[in-house]
Amino acid sequence: MDLQQAVLLLLLLMMGRNGLCEPEEVCLKSGIESCSDCIRSGPHCAWCQQLSFSKRGEQEAVRCDTRAQLRQRGCQEEEILYPENTLNITMNKSLSTSFSQQDPVQISPQKVHLHLRPGLPTTFTVSFKRAEGYPVDLYYLMDLSYSMKDDLEKVKNLGTDLFKALEKITAYAQIGFGAFVDKTVLPYTNTNKDKLQKPCDEGEQFCQAAFGYRHVLSMTSDREEFRKIVGKQYISGNLDSPEGSLDAMMQAAICGMEVGWRNNSTRLLVLATDAGFHMAGDGKLAGILEPNDEQCHMKNNLYIQSSDMDYPSVGQLAIQLEKNNIQPIFAVTQNVQTVYKELSKMIPKSEVGVLSEDSRNVVQLIENAYNRLSSKVTVTHDNLPEDVRVEYTPLCKNGEPPSTSRGVCNEVLVGEEIYFNITVTASSCVGEEAFTIKLPGIRDTLAVSLSTDCECHCQDLDPDLAFEPGQDLDPDLASEPDLDLDPDLASEPDLALGL
Ligand SMILES: *[C@@H]1O[C@H](CO)[C@@H](O)[C@H](O)[C@H]1NC(C)=O
Ligand SMILES: *[C@@H]1O[C@H](CO)[C@@H](O)[C@H](O)[C@H]1NC(C)=O
Ligand SMILES: *[C@@H]1O[C@H](CO)[C@@H](O)[C@H](O)[C@H]1NC(C)=O
Numbered sequence: 001m002d003l004q005q006a007v008l009l010l011l012l013l014m015m016g017r018n019g020l021c022e023p024e025e026v027c028l029k030s031g032i033e034s035c036s037d038c039i040r041s042g043p044h045c046a047w048c049q050q051l052s053f054s055k056r057g058e059q060e061a062v063r064c065d066t067r068a069q070l071r072q073r074g075c076q077e078e079e080i081l082y083p084e085n086t087l088n089i090t091m092n093k094s095l096s097t098s099f100s101q102q103d104p105v106q107i108s109p110q111k112v113h114l115h116l117r118p119g120l121p122t123t124f125t126v127s128f129k130r131a132e133g134y135p136v137d138l139y140y141l142m143d144l145s146y147s148m149k150d151d152l153e154k155v156k157n158l159g160t161d162l163f164k165a166l167e168k169i170t171a172y173a174q175i176g177f178g179a180f181v182d183k184t185v186l187p188y189t190n191t192n193k194d195k196l197q198k199p200c201d202e203g204e205q206f207c208q209a210a211f212g213y214r215h216v217l218s219m220t221s222d223r224e225e226f227r228k229i230v231g232k233q234y235i236s237g238n239l240d241s242p243e244g245s246l247d248a249m250m251q252a253a254i255c256g257m258e259v260g261w262r263n264n265s266t267r268l269l270v271l272a273t274d275a276g277f278h279m280a281g282d283g284k285l286a287g288i289l290e291p292n293d294e295q296c297h298m299k300n301n302l303y304i305q306s307s308d309m310d311y312p313s314v315g316q317l318a319i320q321l322e323k324n325n326i327q328p329i330f331a332v333t334q335n336v337q338t339v340y341k342e343l344s345k346m347i348p349k350s351e352v353g354v355l356s357e358d359s360r361n362v363v364q365l366i367e368n369a370y371n372r373l374s375s376k377v378t379v380t381h382d383n384l385p386e387d388v389r390v391e392y393t394p395l396c397k398n399g400e401p402p403s404t405s406r407g408v409c410n411e412v413l414v415g416e417e418i419y420f421n422i423t424v425t426a427s428s429c430v431g432e433e434a435f436t437i438k439l440p441g442i443r444d445t446l447a448v449s450l451s452t453d454c455e456c457h458c459q460d461l462d463p464d465l466a467f468e469p470g471q472d473l474d475p476d477l478a479s480e481p482d483l484d485l486d487p488d489l490a491s492e493p494d495l496a497l498g499l
């Protein structure tokens with residue numbers, strides 16, 4: 001059988017797996033001279049180390065075959081070397097039922113080590129349970145362009161209602177506030193000196209100077225502070241319709257110190273606007289060519305690179321939001337709903353809600369969006385090594401079909417325990433590798449480290465001596481210490497297997 005035929009046969013056999021017939025294990029061997037050649041040549045290949053197994057004149061390769069074949073040819077079970085996958089759970093703290101002041105555990109186990117035979121999949125189960133009362137940080141990022149004038153008046157009195165809504169979720173809620181308009185250069189903003197100072201409509205008494213993004217209130221659990229600080233905000237203005245929303249979201253996401261995101265909290269970023277947004281490339285209109293560097297540039301609560309650096313791309317923003325575990329909620333008016341639905345598709349763990357003309361319904365909107373975000377649990381990975389494949393199978397009532405990129409359970413309740421089967425396969429021999437399994441929007445992770453088993457653990461046996469074709473060794477000799485044999489290994493194959 002030449003190689004092409006062999007590959008074809010393998011394909012046929014693999015296809016058979018999904019059909020009616022039982023999977024049949026095959027071991028395709030070519031150019032096998034040692035046990036490790038054999039082990040590396042396929043996940044179902046085993047090696048018979050029994051002395052005098054190969055007959056006079058036979059190739060060493062006869063020692064390499066499937067376990068069934070070797071048994072059939074008379075190899076003793078304990079003489080068959082067949083390294084199997086091992087799974088070592090190195091950290092398995094039990095799941096917390098509710099949030100207490102300590103760090104709650106929402107995923108179990110937390111660390112595993114896999115020792116894998118290339119091509120042989122291993123499956124383990126992880127469990128997830130959202131801790132009841134887990135803290136929430138909500139940052140209200142508001143468009144203060146002139147058309148949001150009536151919204152601002154509503155939002156000023158919103159603090160109490162927002163806190164009340166969050167209290168249904170947790171006793172540890174915090175709210176912050178930020179505002180944005182757009183870059184203060186043409187063509188986004190009128191740069192006439194007076195207009196920069198007072199960009200609102202004629203006759204507007206309370207108007208603040210044009211600005212890009214301003215951080216107003218760091219995360220606080222003090223409703224009175226929210227009322228006081230946000231109450232002092234004035235409307236502002238600009239020229240064109242789309243706003244610098246992405247600039248503001250980027251800074252709010254990465255300037256953790258300023259905003260005051262806590263480490264152990266569900267982080268929500270509410271973007272309230274009635275207009276579309278500028279994105280990477282639009283800076284060119286103002287001759288701004290420097291791409292967004294995804295760094296924090298806040299000084300005295302103001303984004304100081306606003307007029308020097310381009311808007312971020314949607315991709316850049318999505319990456320930073322995910323990295324910082326922030327889930328955006330787009331609270332937008334009907335007229336721009338479609339635009340933000342498209343944006344939301346490109347940002348994992350985001351939601352869109354329709355804002356009434358004066359933002360009256362924003363609290364209900366946030367509640368609904370939070371419930372949608374938290375009832376859908378997704379598991380995926382970070383930094384997956386090239387030669388490693390992962391498949392997720394959700395084990396829950398409303399799971400989506402198994403997939404290699406992520407596992408999804410829908411309509412999960414707070415406090416409900418759900419499971420995912422995670423199947424890991426290394427496709428070739430690799431060194432020590434590691435990757436992270438994570439649940440976007442949730443801080444808990446599972447650290448997976450892995451190595452591959454590509455060697456036979458029979459190497460202490462002198463191959464010339466042990467496997468010389470046709471040389472019938474006296475079995476007693478094997479235990480003679482003078483012979484370069486490790487007696488433990490020779491007499492206890494289980495140990496040698498590392499099982
Ligand atoms: C499993 O992990 C424990 C603790 O880290 C370690 O002592 C043990 O040697 C590991 N076993 C294997 C087979 O890696
Ligand atoms: C982790 O520990 C829990 C008990 O705390 C146990 O039920 C579970 O089976 C363990 N998980 C694994 C994968 O060993
Ligand atoms: C957050 O987690 C750290 C450990 O990572 C813990 O020491 C701290 O108490 C937690 N903070 C809160 C507010 O729960």
Ligand SMILES: *[C@@H]1O[C@H](CO)[C@@H](O)[C@H](O)[C@H]1NC(C)=O
Pocket residue numbers: 123124125393395421
């Ligand atoms: C999930 O994995 C376990 C092994 O950890 C296995 O016994 C079980 O059959 C798997 N369930 C599904 C539905 O794949």
Ligand SMILES: *[C@@H]1O[C@H](CO)[C@@H](O)[C@H](O)[C@H]1NC(C)=O
Pocket residue numbers: 263
């Ligand atoms: C929050 O987490 C980050 C990264 O995990 C860590 O560097 C930082 O020290 C933590 N901060 C606090 C206050 O625990």
